[in-house]
Amino acid sequence: MAHQRVAIFANSLRLGGAERVAVNLVAGFARFGHEVDLVLVSEHGELLRHVHENVHVIDLDSDRVLRSVLPLRRYLSRHHPDALISIGAHVNLVATWACSSVRPSPTLLLTEHSIIKRMSNNRKATVMQLLAHLCYRVSDSVVAVSEGVLDDLRSDIGYHGDARVIYNPILSEQLLSEAAEPLDHPWFSDDIPVILGAGRLAPEKDFSTLIQAFAELRERREARLVITGSGPQREHLESLISSLGLNRWVDLAGYVENVYQYMSNADVFVLSSLNEGFGMVVAEALACGTPVVSTDCPSGPAEILADGRYGSLVPVASPSAMADAVADMLNDPTDPTLIAQRAQEFSVDRVTEQYNALIAEFE
Structure with a gap:
């Protein structure tokens, strides 16, 4: 190319999975020698300081995603x-509306990171599915971040145009640099193993199962559990921890x-989610x-771990199975060479x- x-x-x-993908992707394109614009609905967020120095940040200065259609169209017409x-999903819709009225229009790639039908608001999910069905056909291709998301595009959104799976860009120099920073937490400085969970404290992440699994693990051996993240279930989880x-x-x-400081120092990382788009x-x-x-x-973790080759998979909402898997992983960790090999993907x-x-392909 x-x-x-x-x-x-x-x-x-702002800190989030899709936002990290944006930062990593613009850095990748810049390193390949392209002229790169990072076009933001609103130029805010903690990750701004990590944007590659050769990337132009374009602020559409809109207070809502749907109000950025005209500013995006002006950007496309000018540049x-x-x-x-x-x-x-939301910016995908805006991109299709803006590109449909610009000539010449750019090659348009939409990336889908989640399964729309799993939105907590059923009415919103229905509206989004309908809009996606109507608008995604304007794109040249849709990139799904996992096979499960691709299946949703086909079956529930009814998109039958060009689509393929490209996983999220994760492994970067920035990640490795942050992972190597010293961690100031007393639990990571002795020989008692530390289990780590990370994510929003929300029902779909099912940290209750992780805590119950940890209680079973503690009956067999010494260990500690750290969960990073904030969210609406904090009080519920605190009560569960106390009751156990x-x-x-x-x-x-x-x-x-x-969070990479914590990941690189943990003995085992555990994802306890009920569902994911990718499982970043x-x-x-x-x-x-x-x-x-x-x-x-569903969906993502089994793909990332290649059905168990690069880590352990357990049934959803099964504390006993999770406790067994964590105990086994502590006793016999996945070969570091295999982990590094998979991370390169x-x-x-x-x-x-x-x-x-x-x-x-579309040039």
Whole structure:
């Protein structure tokens, strides 16, 4: 693919999975020598400081995603990028509306990161599915971050145009640098193993199962559990921890700016989710060199772990199975060479090469 002007369109750069994808992807394109614009609905967020120095940040200065259609159209008419890659369901819709009235229009790639029907608001999910069905056909291709998301595109959204799976770009120099920073937490400085969970404290992450599994694990051996993240279930989880007599052994650490420090120092990372679009933290843990136990939830973790080759998979909402898997992983961790080998599949350069090849198909 010859050097081109590539635009990545995202909501903002607040901390989140899609936002990290945007930062990593623009860095990848910049390193390949393209002229790169990072077009944001609103130029806000903690990740702004991590944007590659050769990337132009374009602020559409809109207070809502849906109000960014006209500013995005003005950007496209003025700068004429060769390709526009949008990240996430809402910005995908805006990208299709803006591109449909611009000539010449860029190669439009939409990336879908979640399964729309799993939105907590059923009415919103129905509306989003309908809009996606009507609008996604404008794109040149849709990139799904997992096979499960691709299946949803086909079966529930009814999108039958060009689509393929490209995993999220995870392994980066920035991740490795942050993972190597010293961690100031007393539990990681002795020989008692530490289990780590990370994510929003919300029902779909099912940290209750992780805590119950940890209670069973504690009956067999010494261990500690740290869960990073904030969310609406904190009080519920605190009550569960107290009722199980685990206050001395479980730390709900809240929001942490650098979760990779925790991942790289943990003995086992556990994903307890009921569902995921991709399961980004699983790939991040592998990138940090940490053994993984994950629920075999739809969709993503089984793909990332290659059906158990690179980590353990357990049934959803099964504390006993999770406790057994964590105990086994502590006793016999996944080979670090295998973990490093798998992490390379999610490297920024490898993923950017796949996007480059996809854009080249439409030149």
